[in-house]
Amino acid sequence: MTRPLDTEERPPGTADGHPRTAQGAPVRRRRALLALVAGCLVFTGAGMGAGLLIKSPAQAAAETAPPSPDVLTAPVTRKVLAQSVLTRGTVSASRHIDITGGQAGGAGRSIVTAVKVRPGQALRPGQVLVEISGRPVFVLRGDIPSYEDLTPGLRGNDVAQLQRALASLGYGTGSDAPGVYGAGTGRAVARFYAAIGYTPAGSARTDSGAAGSEPAGSGSGSGSGSGSAEQPGPSVPWSEVVYLPAGAARVDIVAAQVGAEATDTLMSVDSGPLTVAGTVTPDEKGLVRPGQQVRISSETTGYDTTGVVASVATAPGKAGAGGDAAADDGTYAIRVTPSRQLPAGLVGQDVRLTIVAASSGKAVPAVPSAALSAGADGRTTVTVRSGNRERQVAVRVGMTGDGYVQVTPLSAGGLRPGDQVVLGTDAPTAPGRS
Structure with missing residues (x-):
């Protein structure tokens, strides 16, 4: 029986006693090459990944630095330049009138028996404001304040003013000459009083001049007549009429109360054309002068118009000519007159004033x-x-x-x-x- 050969006794080129094939060496080489390529790829990818994650200080600083600044520019233009002063103002009437009880109601106690208006209410000529001891106090159009009873026979500018006021309401004075209180004026007075629901006073006027020295009512200018003849007829007591100048009129404050004594101020009324009262600071005061153009703008209503500076106060906290006093804060009061009549709805509103202090003109x-x-x-x-x-x-x-x-x-x-x-x-x- 034959004994197997030991490993040391096997022929060269065999591992298990069988001869090797010729293809073994190339396969091993290809496998080694593939392993080498795969390793290179792995190391290359790892390097690239590390490159993305790891940055040098210079690169990190460059990436976090701000972008280059933008240069801001503007074009050269041709325009009309205006140096402006901006301030605020309040729309109000040009005239403020306080109405007191006076002697209305006759010789008895002066008691407020009715109040016919409310604050903020617009007034019209012929309107009754308040009733004192049953007698009316009404408004008429005119510039001369009421200062004396107007009775038949009188002559004067105040009589002419009464005649014009009655005629504007549709109560003509007939053939009476201007400034003469005749029968036609008396009838007009009676008709007016009836229209507002009252009876005119019928007191007679007796002048103290010498009898026969002149015809009755021949005086002039002051409104006082002369002569001693008693001339009864419808009359207008001075305490029953309040004259307001042309323009919008509005009730400002009502202090009167029914049942109270009519001794103090009953109410105040703003009348006349609407103007704007404002203020400027000490720095601005030197730039503002009467006559300068002003833009008046209401942000609330969108209304916009022009005007002119009417007055500038000469001292802080004081009024300019015809203007309201400024607040006691070091500012100077100014008054602006609109170039056209302002709507009555602007009364009391705060508006913006743009004062053109200087202009290039072109x-x-x-x-x-x-x-x-x-x-x-x-x-x-x-x-x-x-x-x-x-x-x-x-x-x-x-x-x-x-x-x-x-x-x-x-x-x-x-x-x-x-x-x-x-x-x-x-x-x-x-x-x-x-």
């Missing part, structure tokens, strides 16, 4: 004030930018207004309308910063 070359630079040599320049190129242009500065400055280049052709001038730079915020 279109001039102008740039935003931020475009100007002052050099160490005292010259004023602007920087003109075209593409990425910049050049400085020396200019002479004129008037300023509304954020713009008039500029004139010192060299011909150095600055033209449409040129872009540098205002500054806009540096964006760096990423991750606030």
Whole structure:
């Protein structure tokens, strides 16, 4: 029986006693090559990943740095420059009248028996305001305040005013001459009183002049007649009429209460054309003068119109000519007269006043004030930018207004309308910063 050979005794080229094939070596080489390529790919990918995750300090600083700043520019324009003062004002009537009880109601006690109006109410000529001891106090159109009883036989400007007021309400005075209280005026008075629901006073007037010295009522100017003849007829007691000038009239304050003594101020009335009362600071006061143009704007209603400065106070806290007093805060009162009648609905409203303190009068070359630079040599320049190129242009500065400055280049052709001038730079915020 034959004995198997030991390993050491096997022929070369065999592992298990069988001869090797010729293909074994190339297979091993291919496998080794594939393993090498795979390893290279793995290490390459790892390197690339590490490169994405790991940054040098320089690269990190570059990526977190803010973008390059943008250059802000504005064009050179031609425009009319206006130096303006902005303030606020309140719309009110040009005249404020306090109405007191006076001697209304006759010789007895003066008691408020009726209140016919309310605060804020618009008034019309002939309207009754209040009743005192059963007698009316009404308004008529006129500029002369009531100061004496108007009775038959009187002559004067106050009589003429009464006649005009009655005629405007449709109560003609017949053949009575202007300023003469005759029978026609008496009939007009009676008709008016009847229309408002009252009986006119029928008191007679006896003048103390010598009998026969002159015909009754021949006096002039003061409204007093002369002569001793008693002339009864419808009359108008001075305490029963309140004359208001032309224009809108409105009840401001009502203090009267039914049953109270009519001794103090019963109510106040605003009348006459509407104006605007405002104030300016001490710094602005030197820029504002009577006659300057004003833009009046109501943000509430959208109403917009023009006017002029009518008066400027000479001292803080005091009124200008015909104006209201300013508050005791160091400001100066101003009064603005509108160029046309303001709507009655604006009474009491706060409005914006834009006062044109100065104007160039015509279109001039102008740039935003931020475009100007002052050099160490005292010259004023602007920087003109075209593409990425910049050049400085020396200019002479004129008037300023509304954020713009008039500029004139010192060299011909150095600055033209449409040129872009540098205002500054806009540096964006760096990423991750606030």
